[in-house]
Amino acid sequence: MELNLRGRKAFVTGASRGIGAAIARGLAEEGVDVALFTRNPSDCEALSRDLGNLHGVKAPIIQLDFLERARIKPAVAEGIAALGGLDILVNNAAGFFRGGLMDIPEDVLEENFMIKPIGLMRMTRECASHLEKSDQARIINLSGTRGREPSPYSMLSGPINMGTNSVTKAMANLFGPKSITVNAICPGSTDTDRWDDLVERTMRDHGLNQKNAEQKLCEEVPLRCVIRMTDISDLAIFLASSRASRITGTAINVDGGRTRSI
Numbered sequence: 598m599e600l601n602l603r604g605r606k607a608f609v610t611g612a613s614r615g616i617g618a619a620i621a622r623g624l625a626e627e628g629v630d631v632a633l634f635t636r637n638p639s640d641c642e643a644l645s646r647d648l649g650n651l652h653g654v655k656a657p658i659i660q661l662d663f664l665e666r667a668r669i670k671p672a673v674a675e676g677i678a679a680l681g682g683l684d685i686l687v688n689n690a691a692g693f694f695r696g697g698l699m700d701i702p703e704d705v706l707e708e709n710f711m712i713k714p715i716g717l718m719r720m721t722r723e724c725a726s727h728l729e730k731s732d733q734a735r736i737i738n739l740s741g742t743r744g745r746e747p748s749p750y751s752m753l754s755g756p757i758n759m760g761t762n763s764v765t766k767a768m769a770n771l772f773g774p775k776s777i778t779v780n781a782i783c784p785g786s787t788d789t790d791r792w793d794d795l796v797e798r799t800m801r802d803h804g805l806n807q808k809n810a811e812q813k814l815c816e817e818v819p820l821r822c823v824i825r826m827t828d829i830s831d832l833a834i835f836l837a838s839s840r841a842s843r844i845t846g847t848a849i850n851v852d853g854g855r856t857r858s859i
């Protein structure tokens with residue numbers, strides 16, 4: 598399938614690890630130049646080198662912490678200067694806290710919202726005029742299934758991802774007339790650092806070994822599996838491609854069927 602991605606230009610936030618790094622790799626494989634946004638540039642050096650060496654694309658590293666609001670404008674300007682334009686914005690960065698209402702530290706409560714969805718909105722505002730110049734403009738927001746199926750054990754993930762789904766829909770309406778598509782991807786439990794943490798917690802709470810803890814977690818999933826980072830990046834690449842030009846304003850689960858609603 599021809600995806601028409603070669604030579605396109607993308608920004609990926611939270612690019613140093615996990616799903617952000619996987620999406621950056623997937624886009625680079627398709628010949629996309631990718632600006633890697635991260636709080637600590639040294640964390641992206643190896644990835645940037647790899648993308649250049651393996652795929653011959655530009656992979657500049659741009660420092661950005663969403664808790665420093667004034668940094669967003671110059672960071673976007675640096676990314677545009679490095680790539681010479683923008684076709685694809687991947688809003689992937691997020692904070693994370695697994696725990697109930699009473700457990701969330703006060704600073705974490707506010708800071709996580711500053712990254713997603715507030716930082717995501719600020720980033721999109723700053724990038725909009727550049728995306729408008731592209732003939733294949735895409736905004737892809739990383740959300741999460743807890744936005745649709747809240748859990749008392751992951752209290753923050755609900756409002757943060759429901760908010761992300763909501764702004765995704767509203768931005769799709771706003772930018773549709775300019776032919777910019779806006780979609781969200783909702784990962785289920787994915788094999789990032791978060792999965793390792795969840796497995797350890799399940800081992801501790803239920804007195805299980807690693808294999809049995811993983812099996813217990815997978816039993817909650819109809820497909821009986823953990824989501825791979827490439828499951829998420831494959832969808833992001835499709836949404837970025839010319840093949841997805843009529844898909845906008847939607848939030849797609851990649852969760853092995855775990856979410857109980859449709």
Ligand SMILES: NC(=O)c1ccc[n+]([C@@H]2O[C@H](COP(=O)([O-])OP(=O)(O)OC[C@H]3O[C@@H](n4cnc5c(N)ncnc54)[C@H](OP(=O)(O)O)[C@@H]3O)[C@@H](O)[C@H]2O)c1
Nearest residue numbers: 611613615616635636662663689690691739741786787789
């Ligand atoms: N993993 C899962 O199971 C899962 C499930 C549901 C939804 N999701 C969503 O999928 C996306 C990726 O998740 P993930 O598990 O790969 O990563 P993650 O560990 O949740 O973190 C994503 C990235 O966010 C960046 N970040 C954190 N605080 C930041 C800040 N103050 N300013 C700027 N960037 C900041 C970090 O990048 P740097 O270190 O490079 O700065 C980090 O690598 C997130 O939006 C997450 O909510 C993941």
